Amino acid sequence: MIPPAEHFGQEGPQLSHYLRRATKILIFTGAGISTASGIPDFRGPDGVWKRRQPVYYDDFMRLEAARVEHWDYKLEGWAGFRDAQPNATHAAIVKLEHAGKLLAVVTQNIDGLHSRAGTSPGKLVELHGTNSSIECQTCGRRSDPQPHFETFRKTRQPPKCECGGFLKPATISFGQNLRMADIQHAEDFASKADLVVALGSTLSVYPAANIPLIAAAKGAPYVIINRGQTEHDGLPEVTLRLEGDVGDIFPSAVAESL
Numbered sequence: 001m002i003p004p005a006e007h008f009g010q011e012g013p014q015l016s017h018y019l020r021r022a023t024k025i026l027i028f029t030g031a032g033i034s035t036a037s038g039i040p041d042f043r044g045p046d047g048v049w050k051r052r053q054p055v056y057y058d059d060f061m062r063l064e065a066a067r068v069e070h071w072d073y074k075l076e077g078w079a080g081f082r083d084a085q086p087n088a089t090h091a092a093i094v095k096l097e098h099a100g101k102l103l104a105v106v107t108q109n110i111d112g113l114h115s116r117a118g119t120s121p122g123k124l125v126e127l128h129g130t131n132s133s134i135e136c137q138t139c140g141r142r143s144d145p146q147p148h149f150e151t152f153r154k155t156r157q158p159p160k161c162e163c164g165g166f167l168k169p170a171t172i173s174f175g176q177n178l179r180m181a182d183i184q185h186a187e188d189f190a191s192k193a194d195l196v197v198a199l200g201s202t203l204s205v206y207p208a209a210n211i212p213l214i215a216a217a218k219g220a221p222y223v224i225i226n227r228g229q230t231e232h233d234g235l236p237e238v239t240l241r242l243e244g245d246v247g248d249i250f251p252s253a254v255a256e257s258l
């Protein structure tokens with residue numbers, strides 16, 4: 001069935017063609033896919049960094065006041081992250097996995113929504129970490145955020161691990177390097193993909209934005225869907241560039257391709 005053109009956009013059938021043909025799809029995602037779930041784009045015009053000073057990782061490790069500030073900032077956003085639900089784009093990616101066509105999802109998002117939607121842990125690389133768990137900065141132990149936020153709300157004391165290490169939401173902070181193992185996983189996936197689709201990312205944050213280019217360099221068609229410009233627009237590696245909201249374009253193309 002060919003869907004009506006106005007529903008799909010004129011490029012839509014072309015996207016479903018690429019999706020239908022591929023068997024090892026790499027999906028690369030950014031903030032634009034989660035705005036429909038109520039997650040604010042923190043780098044956007046109303047983003048949090050217009051109001052708050054980011055806490056750098058070295059300061060977090062060095063200064064109690066910086067740890068209080070970071071926990072206070074994370075507490076402010078916690079209820080929103082905890083209660084956010086995946087949307088049609090996250091679900092469409094899971095459908096590709098169930099159809100045996102998904103190689104991996106590499107995301108810049110820290111909202112945990114791919115995992116909540118049902119993307120398998122072994123196929124998910126969260127390059128910038130996740131708000132869905134708390135991590136000890138000394139022993140690496142992970143735990144559920146809720147009790148730590150409740151304690152912090154009451155005491156204003158940044159929580160510590162049983163080992164004495166500082167606890168921090170498991171996101172990559174300003175001034176903190178990405179995890180080498182995550183970059184390695186993402187690069188391995190990229191080198192094996194037979195199609196790469198970037199969804200809702202301006203492709204302006206590196207090294208994350210290199211991942212789709214690695215796949216394209218190996219010969220995979222490279223499709224970009226985003227509302228607004230991306231830094232990869234116009235590159236010769238880009239096979240198809242669709243302008244608009246990911247939620248309006250991608251889920252229907254996936255449904256068409258399966």
Ligand SMILES: [Zn+2]
Nearest residue numbers: 136139161163
């Ligand atoms: Zn610890």
